[in-house]
Amino acid sequence: MPSDKNASLCQAIHEQAQRLGFELFGVTTPDPPEHFEVYSAWLSAGRHGAMGYLATETSLARRADPRQILPGCRSIIVLGARHASAKVPARKDSNAGTSRITGKIASYAWGSDYHDVLAARLQTLAQFITDETGITTQRWYTDTGPLLERDLAQRAGLGWIGKNTSLINPQAGSYFFLAEILTELELPISSPFAADRCGRCTRCQQACPTACILPDRTIDARRCIAYLTIELKGSMPVELRPSLGEWVFGCDICQQVCPWNIHFAGNTGSIPEFSPQSGVPYPDLLQELALDARQFSQKYKGSPVKRARRAGYIRNVAVALGNSGAVEAIPALEQTLSNDPEPLARAHAAWALGEIGSAAALRGLAIATPRETDETVLHEIQAAEIRARQAA
Numbered sequence: 001m002p003s004d005k006n007a008s009l010c011q012a013i014h015e016q017a018q019r020l021g022f023e024l025f026g027v028t029t030p031d032p033p034e035h036f037e038v039y040s041a042w043l044s045a046g047r048h049g050a051m052g053y054l055a056t057e058t059s060l061a062r063r064a065d066p067r068q069i070l071p072g073c074r075s076i077i078v079l080g081a082r083h084a085s086a087k088v089p090a091r092k093d094s095n096a097g098t099s100r101i102t103g104k105i106a107s108y109a110w111g112s113d114y115h116d117v118l119a120a121r122l123q124t125l126a127q128f129i130t131d132e133t134g135i136t137t138q139r140w141y142t143d144t145g146p147l148l149e150r151d152l153a154q155r156a157g158l159g160w161i162g163k164n165t166s167l168i169n170p171q172a173g174s175y176f177f178l179a180e181i182l183t184e185l186e187l188p189i190s191s192p193f194a195a196d197r198c199g200r201c202t203r204c205q206q207a208c209p210t211a212c213i214l215p216d217r218t219i220d221a222r223r224c225i226a227y228l229t230i231e232l233k234g235s236m237p238v239e240l241r242p243s244l245g246e247w248v249f250g251c252d253i254c255q256q257v258c259p260w261n262i263h264f265a266g267n268t269g270s271i272p273e274f275s276p277q278s279g280v281p282y283p284d285l286l287q288e289l290a291l292d293a294r295q296f297s298q299k300y301k302g303s304p305v306k307r308a309r310r311a312g313y314i315r316n317v318a319v320a321l322g323n324s325g326a327v328e329a330i331p332a333l334e335q336t337l338s339n340d341p342e343p344l345a346r347a348h349a350a351w352a353l354g355e356i357g358s359a360a361a362l363r364g365l366a367i368a369t370p371r372e373t374d375e376t377v378l379h380e381i382q383a384a385e386i387r388a389r390q391a392a
Contacts, residue, residue, distance in 0.1 A: 009132060010187045016128050017079055020121040021271035024080025024169060024176065026156030026190035030066040030073040033151035035161075039063065042218045049222040051231055062146035069146065070139050070182045075189070077181040078149075078156035079125075080167075081118060082269025084110050084276050085175040085261065086252040101329060102282040103320045106226065106250025107175065109304040110281050111274035114177045116302065118142040121271075122179055135185050142179035149178045157190040160197060164204035164254035165219050170197060173265030174255050197260070204254035209243040213254060225251035229316045230308050235347060235376065238383075241319050242355075248283065248316040249305050277303075285324070286332050288317045289349075314345040322352030330356060334364035337381075343374040350377060354384025357391025 014025045033039075042048065043055045053059060062068040066076060086107045108114065122140040130136050141147060150167045154160055158178075159169035166174035205213045212223035221227040225247050228236055236244075255261050268275055280303070291299065296310040305313065318336065321329040329352070336349040350368070353361040365385050372378050 006186060007188050009185075012132065013077065013125070013129060013187075017077075017125055020125055021269065022079040022081050022121070022125075022179070023172065023269060024078075024158045026078045026153070026158050027187045028076050028078060028152055028156040028192075029189060030070070030076055030182065032065050033063070033148040034155070035148065035151050036064050038216060038218065039148060047214075047218065047220045047222065049227055049232065050234075051221065051227075059146045063148050066147060066152075066182060070137065070184070072137060072184040073139075073182045075183055075185055075187040076152055076156070077183065077187070078153045078158055079122075079179045079181075080153070080158055080169065080172070080176040081114075081121075081179065081271055081274075082172060082176040082266065083108050083114065083271075083274040084268045085173070085265045086256045101285045101321065101324050101326050102246065103248040103285045103288070103317065104246045104252075105248060105281055105283065105305065106252050107276075107281070108177070109249055110276040112277075112302050113304045113306075114274070115142060115144060115304075117271060117273045118177060118179050119144075122181060126181055126183075129181070129183060129185060133185055135183060137184050139182040140180065142177060145180070147180055149180065152180060153178050155192045157193050160193050160195060161217055162204070162258065162260075163198045163202065163217055164208075164213055164258065165217055166255060166258075168197070168258070168260050170260065171264060173261035174258065175261065175265050176269070201259065203257040203259070207253050207257040209245065209253065210240055225253075229312070233309070233312055235344065236315065236319060238351070241348075241351065242323060244316070244319050245323055246320050248285070248288070248320050249308055249313065280305075285317050285321050286329060289314060289321065289332050289336055311342040311344045314340065314342065315348045318345065318348040318352045322348075322355035325356055327356060327358055327360065330358070330360045330364060333361075334367070337364060337368045338371065343377050346372070346374070347377045347380040350380040350384045354380075354387040357388045362388045 017025050048054045067073050084107050126138045126140055150161050153167050159167045162168045168174045210223040212220045229249050293310050300306045333349045333352050337346050340346050365381050
């Protein structure tokens with residue numbers, strides 16, 4: 001059992017974590033997570049899509065038992081750091097009187113990459129524990145290790161797993177990052193969050209445009225907009241493209257409609273690096289479509305958006321432009337279809353032209369056809385021409 005001294009130490013660690021910007025704090029055991037069987041069944045059903053790294057033997061073994069990561073682990077410190085919520089900033093669709101076609105980026109990506117920001121703070125907190133105890137064997141993660149983070153967070157008292165699969169804190173909503181420190185230090189264990197405060201509410205399920213939220217509080221990643229715009233590296237399923245709307249990186253819909261976020265989530269947390277950066281929340285899609293590899297890397301250096309890679313991001317932008325139906329996007333899409341070095345970008349630019357339709361779109365598709373050598377792009381052009389003719 002933890003001693004009174006360890007209880008005081010736990011309080012000191014909590015206070016240090018708060019100084020570092022971790023507003024949520026709890027401690028749980030390294031025992032196997034309660035929902036591992038649900039996770040295993042989710043993988044067996046193939047609902048993780050192309051994220052094969054989740055299903056490796058090592059990954060499964062460690063998620064089933066955190067002691068596989070740190071054999072001497074006696075406690076897991078679970079932390080939460082808030083980021084900007086989708087309430088802010090106010091959207092601006094015009095600039096100096098000039099019409100803009102804007103997209104949407106998920107609020108967690110409005111600032112600096114949380115992997116980098118929180119890693120430095122976790123390292124500082126781990127060093128604090130070492131300085132206080134002499135214990136040097138620790139492991140820390142923030143969405144970077146084989147842990148069922150939300151399961152551990154619920155067990156550590158930080159909140160409950162909502163119907164949209166997000167961890168929801170009754171005072172802070174769900175706009176926060178989770179992080180963990182596995183340690184050989186024995187600390188007082190927090191009481192689990194036992195209540196399910198979603199009740200009969202199904203707003204998240206009703207609002208999801210792709211119907212990816214399942215009744216067992218899991219998500220079919222293959223249909224999730226966040227997966228489609230970030231994790232999926234290849235062609236986007238044609239039948240799901242219209243459902244993306246304006247989203248070009250991630251999605252906040254199931255969090256935006258959640259009453260716990262509407263009433264309790266703050267605008268931002270205490271970590272300044274997560275504040276919205278200018279031009280990121282609602283990017284100008286015509287400007288984004290024109291980004292070459294160097295410009296993309298420069299603009300999104302240190303941002304989570306870089307995870308989509310340039311080809312995937314331009315794919316997303318093209319789909320959003322197609323969904324906009326804006327005829328003023330046709331010249332930019334024609335340029336991408338004719339000159340972009342990435343077949344993935346060209347293919348989705350062709351699809352977008354087909355969605356917008358008009359004689360101008362048809363001309364752009366016709367001009368690109370004799371130059372194109374990639375079979376996938378040619379297939380997209382042919383399908384787009386059929387739709388464009390129907391719309392013209």
